[in-house]
Amino acid sequence: MFQRGVVAIGRLTVNGIWKIGAGTAFIGNVIARSKMTFARPRLFINEIYFAGTLSLIIIVVSGLFVGLVLGLQGYETLKRYGSAEAVGTLVALSLVRELGPVVAALLFASRAGSAMTAKIGIMKSSDQLSAMEMMAVDPFQRVITPMFWGGFFSMPLLAAIFSAMGILGGYLITVVVIGVDGGAFWSQMQASVDFQGDILNGIYKSIVFGFAVNAIALFEGFDCLPTAEGVSRAVTRTVVTSALAILALDFVLTAFMFTGA
């Protein structure tokens, strides 16, 4: 009993280390073989369509609703202190610093990341990847690398759209519907949102998240057992691991970026 427990711990450790190593090697491979992606922009554009454009609707709609809720809740609290105009600052800072990059990355992981894993997993289980190799086409260069760069490029843009829509949502609910002064809304926001400290840091965050989510999604797809169940498990792992990675990375990045000032 005791021995079995130790064996289980040992197996978990070995598997974990194997996964870290294989994942790193995989990403190194992807980046090393990315020449073809840029030599054939058609592949790259198709993947931007797949990862970015098709995620646009969910990003726009959720951004708008997150902004509406933030505006409403912020207004309800701030009006008690007679500073309802500061709601613009609240909405903008929370979106640009945290919610924009994080929620957009979570949505991206569930919408595009899971689809990437499923696509590669099914290609693997139906031997399409092996077939490509037989035809002397490198599946890394032809399939995986364009997906990686397409998703990596789309992520910061999606996060920016999410933040912008959220701020517009906050504006709609507080200024247009409730009647907070519009000039004060924008001017207080502009006075307290710093381009370098807040907006650029938010973009850096979304770049890091984009890298992590795409790497996880592609690796899980590539690493899955080539069966129906294996693919379904890989898709689940993509969403769970991405969500955990995003939240953990967000904490680390926030600790570095927004303290000590």
Place this chain on the structure above:
Amino acid sequence: MARGTIDLWVGIFVTAGFLGLLFLAFKVGSATNFSVAEGYVVTAEFDNIGGLKTKAPVKSAGVVVGRIEKIVFNNRTLRATVSMRLGKQFEFPRDSSVSILTAGLLGEQYVGLDGGGDVELLVDGDQIVLTQSAMVLEKVIGQFLFNKASESGGDK
């Protein structure tokens, strides 16, 4: 799907993304704010800086003209030495004075710079001599109570 349609939609997505970034940069943030990266540094010594923080604004006539760059404790004079970087397009006379003020009742603290009448201008590395410390609420209340007490003592 036809190649042209994909191109169109990717174009829409990328344009929307960059519009979002521009919106964040210019409408939400204030990229139009002058950058104080270039400018000159002047210092001032205060008896008490209250809650002043680095990066707090330096305002003259209500306009932001610079930012606090560094606050250190001067062990020789036992006062706080505040370095502030002023935008190079702003010029102030050498006998200008600085005071630590509070925005609103509970707002953050900033440095107010009042121009003097000297013909010579402040240059990089100068020290402003005329300073007024932050108002510390406890001290003000203590003073007020002390005055009240001495007033009522005089009446009797």
